[in-house]
Amino acid sequence: MAVPATVINFTCYDQLCAAMRVRMGDRAQEAPLLAGAMAVGSATVISPLELIRTKLQSQKQSYRELTDCIRSAVQTEGWLSLWRGLGPTLLRDVPFSAMYWYNYEKGKSWLCQHYNTSEPTFTITFVSGAVSG
Secondary structure (H helix, E strand, C coil): CHHHHHHHHHHHHHHHHHHHHHHHHHHHHHHHHHHHHHCCHHHHHHHHHHHHHHHHHHCCCCHHHHHHHHHHHHHHHCHHHHHCCHHHHHHHHHHHHHHHHHHHHHHHHHHHHHCCCCCCCHHHHHHHHHHHC
């Protein structure tokens, strides 16, 4: 589940940040903060899968019983029950993502200036991501 969540998050961030930088003009340096906060849409997609995985583990069921678990949850509690816990997840993920991406981009920019390079190297990208995280 980490792979789809990461792909969705990074793709959303990249697209949002690029679009916002163009539209924000003088305030383009704040685009990573806003794009990072908005890019957590992956939590909305992954949340039902996490809930079902947790139910399967707590009830000691196998993944072969996945459809039965989903069907049971929807029949007893409705479709929206699959997104139970999304609110607290977003309260955790939105601030983290906003701060992470803002600091990542600032760190990358600062290190590129410091080492007088126009494109970030692997090391610059790695250090920026590690410090931001």
